[in-house]
Amino acid sequence: MTHTCAIASPHALATAAAGEAVRRGGNAIDAALAAAATLTVVYPHNTTVGGDLIALVRTPDGRITCVNASGPAPAGADPAAVAARHGDRMPVSGPDTITVPGAVAGWAALHRAGARLDWAEHFTAATGYARGVAVAPGLAVAIAEAAELIADDAGMRAVFSPGGTLLAEGETLRQEALGATLTALAAHGPEALYGGRVGELLAAGLRSLGSAVTLADLASYQAELTAPLCRAFRGRQVFTSPPNTHGFLLLQALGAVAEHEDAADPLGAGAGRLARIFHRGIGDRGRHLGDPRFATVDVDALLDPGYLRRLATEQAEPATSGRAGGDTVAVVTADADGWAVSLIQSLFHSFGSGVLEPSTGILLHNRGSFFSLDPASPNMLAPGKRPAHTLMPVMVTEGDRLAWVTGTMGGKAQPQILTQVLLRLLAGASPAEAVAAPRWVVGGLEVGQPEDTISVEADAGPRTVAALATTGAPMIELPAGSEWVGHAHVVAMALDGRPVAESDPRSDGAAVVIHHPMEVRPR
Structure with missing residues (x-):
């Protein structure tokens, strides 16, 4: 075997x-x-x-x-x-x-x-x-x-x-x-x-x-x-981590896209709308996220369809970057027996x-x-309290079938990176195409940068760049293949159960599919 x-x-x-x-x-x-x-x-x-x-x-x-x-x-x-x-x-x-x-x-x-x-x-x-x-x-x-x-x-x-x-x-x-x-x-x-x-x-x-x-x-x-967070999107179920992590921002972005299905391609001519969704999510993270053992984080309200419909149309309050960050690793694995791991x-x-x-x-x-030092913040430093967290593993299923296992380096931009990767996968891209495609992120990459800054890889298409420019946000061009937009990795499960793996070319990584005779080992 x-x-x-x-x-x-x-x-x-x-x-x-x-x-x-x-x-x-x-x-x-x-x-x-x-x-x-x-x-x-x-x-x-x-x-x-x-x-x-x-x-x-x-x-x-x-x-x-x-x-x-x-x-x-x-x-x-x-x-x-x-x-x-x-x-x-x-x-x-x-x-x-x-x-x-x-x-x-x-x-x-x-x-x-x-x-x-x-x-x-x-x-x-x-x-x-x-x-x-x-x-x-x-x-x-x-x-x-x-x-x-x-x-x-x-x-x-x-x-x-x-x-x-x-x-x-x-x-x-x-x-x-x-x-x-x-x-x-x-x-x-x-x-x-x-x-x-x-x-x-x-x-x-x-x-x-x-x-x-x-x-x-x-x-x-x-x-x-704990139980993961989960929401439906385009016939699939998307699973991620609950608070104290910001996994809800991925579900929020996907949900807002679903509320505007009549809009243009969200990664092309509709990128401006998606950028506004990301910007609003940054504000929601700062206002609401903390350790749920110390503060109430009303995820259902943040993912309510009515709220999601307003995300891309209401102007978010200006903010500045709290802390740069993103030095992280993602490991994704899945086997033909049905075991799978997304580890960040x-x-x-x-x-x-x-x-x-x-x-x-x-x-x-x-x-x-x-942590915050503001007593009004749900993320205020306190003994025994976990900080608001940027790590967020992701799995996607279609019915009873595992479709994708993914994760990324990228700090506060992880929800944005994974939104772009998943949208490409759902549009039919291969794992290799999805992780290598040009990306962009909303939010300051350095301490003190305004959170309405948009950083775009140089090889992003002109349609995407033009759409992002409609937001009026300052634009920063990154080199193609920049680590600032994370290291995303994907394992995809084919309909016949065979897995395919891909590692982000922005990293020093590799992806393999191992076929090996099964050894019977007692537990």
Whole structure:
């Protein structure tokens, strides 16, 4: 019997590790876990053990579950003290932006959901690459751009600027302390971080660097399993993650398009209308999104058909960009047995907080930078509260059949990127065409840029550019193939059940479909 599994990720070595997991008898969950662990080593500007994870997992019976492994602010978080240090806005990097890292707990939740391989088997490639791996082109660019951030932290300097010189493309990245951490996680499970020896070392190191994250914060953390958000669109069901993530913005954009089906092609002559929809969604995120354990997020009202009809016609209030961000990875997998995973894992900004704890080799995310210090905001910083989150995995079904598994890097623009990819797929584009096509995003890409800015890749068609210009928004031309419009990946399931995978050419990734004899392994 032959087992077939499709895989796409933003780094070829991660895709290869996922393929090897399948060859050892793993399913789509095993493939996703092997890729996710490997990416924390080979793509550390975008994701690490010290980041967060949000995923959708589909079982062969068609059930889809959301794994929310976004970590909260530490119990000792003090908004008044943070404001005294930084003013009325959260800092972009540094110890005050560090929240509890949830990714490893997310891996554990996914493993329990139906993985076929033993937990430790998912770390084989990652631990090997921690001993040395060539710096990929995308990582080399990020290292050069983050020279100041790297210089400011001893742990970062030791890893990314050994001997005082920044690593360049093709040079060897060595992460011995991280390798020891991954070995401990493989041997002792997630408990090694969440209350065990790795957690002890990490908490002590972070305390010395000024972070409020404690061993108790780590030990008390658990990933949350929830029902996904879902809405119908053009005969399909679109699934994504609920608040505290902004997945509702994808459903909002698609729903608003559906309310204006008489309009021109939304990616061509109708792009101006879609840009206004995206702009209004940015405002809704700022006004309404937060941790639903602390604030009510009325998703039904935000997706109400009457409201959606008004989205493209009412002028949104002017706003400025809160925080740039988008350094994230997406891994998408699906197999012929019906297992599928859309996994999004990140640091938020490139190299996250810029704090790399030396004894564990763990680089910490800066998800806390997305908190607000405004007491009126649903996203106000508070102890134990999760920040509003940009990670949002996506699956699409047609009846009982899985149609697409997709995800993207792109920070606050993820809903916009995925809207464009899905609209192209629904219009008949292949996965390769859908992820490679020129894209554009509404919203400031840098801190302080107006949110009505529209950034457009240079190879976007003249009809699209002309339509976007009708909005009156400032236009910024990006190079063709720009990372600013994300790394989107797709697995498509053909009508006969055969999967097709495609990785975004803007990344350093690869996509494969593995056909391998099935090995019977007891659980």
